[in-house]
Amino acid sequence: MLEPKQTLAVIGCGTMGEAIVRGLLRSQKLSAAQIIASDRRPDLAAELRARHQIRSTTDNLLAAKEATVAILCLKPQHMAAALNDDQIRAALEGKLVISIAAGVRLDQLQTLLPKSAVIRAMPNTPAVIGEGMTIITRGRGVTDAQAAVALEIFCAVGRCFELDEGNMDVITALNGSGPAFAYLVLEALADGAVMMGLRRDLAFTVAAQMLQGAARMVLESGQHPAALKDDVTTPAGCTIAGLLTLEDGRIRSVLARAVEEATRVAGRLGQS
Numbered sequence: 001m002l003e004p005k006q007t008l009a010v011i012g013c014g015t016m017g018e019a020i021v022r023g024l025l026r027s028q029k030l031s032a033a034q035i036i037a038s039d040r041r042p043d044l045a046a047e048l049r050a051r052h053q054i055r056s057t058t059d060n061l062l063a064a065k066e067a068t069v070a071i072l073c074l075k076p077q078h079m080a081a082a083l084n085d086d087q088i089r090a091a092l093e094g095k096l097v098i099s100i101a102a103g104v105r106l107d108q109l110q111t112l113l114p115k116s117a118v119i120r121a122m123p124n125t126p127a128v129i130g131e132g133m134t135i136i137t138r139g140r141g142v143t144d145a146q147a148a149v150a151l152e153i154f155c156a157v158g159r160c161f162e163l164d165e166g167n168m169d170v171i172t173a174l175n176g177s178g179p180a181f182a183y184l185v186l187e188a189l190a191d192g193a194v195m196m197g198l199r200r201d202l203a204f205t206v207a208a209q210m211l212q213g214a215a216r217m218v219l220e221s222g223q224h225p226a227a228l229k230d231d232v233t234t235p236a237g238c239t240i241a242g243l244l245t246l247e248d249g250r251i252r253s254v255l256a257r258a259v260e261e262a263t264r265v266a267g268r269l270g271q272s
Contacts, residue, residue: 002029011060011069011082013037013048016100017073020128021052023157026130033163038063064091069149071097076270079104084110092116096146098136098153102172103269106139106165117142119150122171123157125179132158133175137165172264172269181258184213 008030010017021037024030036055036061039045049056057063060082064070070092074082079101093115100121109118118139125133134154138147147162154160163171189210190203198206216226233239 002149004031004034006030006034006068007066008035008153009063010035010037011063011070011072012074012078013039013044013056014073014125016123016125017071018048019125019132019157020071020073020123020153021048021054022151023127023130023132025052025054029152029156031087036063045170059087061087061091062161062180064088067092069096069153070098071153072097072101074099074101076101076103079270080108080112081162083109088244089113089115096142096149098150102176103169103266103271105168105270106137108270110139117146119147120165120166120168120175121150123154124175124195126240127154127157130157134158134160135168135171135175136160137168144230170268172261172266173259175265177262178259181255182211222232 008024013021017037021035025032032053033055035052036050036057038057038060039048040058040060042058045056045058048054055066071081072079079099089112092113095116096119097109097113097116098119098121099109100123102122104120106118106120110119114155119136119142120134120139121134123134127134130258132154134157136147136150136154138150139221151160151162186204186207190200190207193203193207194200210260212254215230218225221228227241233243
C-alpha cells in the first residue's frame, strides 16, 4: 500500500502521467510533497509544478533518484534510450517501476532494469476525468505488496485489475484504443440525430450521456449486454428497426474486427 514515506516519480509526465498525478492528489492517496514529475520541456515541467504544487524537473535521473516508486510514461520508441543508462539503472535499483508504454514487454523492461521490480500497465485516457480502466501485469519477483501499490495508484483514476501478460496486446486494443472507437460511434449517432433535425451540441450531449448510462447499466447490473438490449426492444418498435439497420451494415463484425486489427498492431509496438 502507498505510505506517507513513499515518493512517486512520474517520468515523462504528459497527459496520462498528469491524469495519474491528479487522481492521486484528488483521492489523497499521496500529498503533493510525495510526487515528483519530470518532463524534458522546461515550460511543461513548470506548468506541472504550478498546477499541482508538486516538485518537477527536466532531469529524469533526478526524479529516479528521488523515487521509491516510479511510473514510466515515456513513448515506446523512447523507452530503451531513456533506460539504457547505468545511472538510471542504479537510481531505480530495488524499486518498483511501472511502465505504461504500449507494446514494451516485461522481458524488455527486465533486461533494461534487471534489479528493479517491474510492472507493465495499460491505462486509458478517461483516467483524465477519474473514469479510467487499467490492466496491470507483473514481472518476475514482484511481490503481492508491490502489485497492491500499482493497483492502488491506478484505482485512484478509475478501475484496475491484474491479468497475465499474454492478454496485454488485446487489452491495448480494447482498453487503450477503445475510447477512440467509442468516440466514433458517438459521433455517428449524433450525426444521425442532426440529420433528423436535432441541434448538434444537444445531439452530442444526449449521445454521450446515453452511452455513459448504458455502460454503467452493464457495470452495475451485471447483466449481459444482449439482455439489456432486449429490454429496450419492443415488438414492431423503432429500436428493432434501428438494430436491423445496424446489422445490415455488419456493425458487430466491423467493431470486432477493429479490435482484432488493433491487437495485431499492438503486438508490434515497442518491438523495433
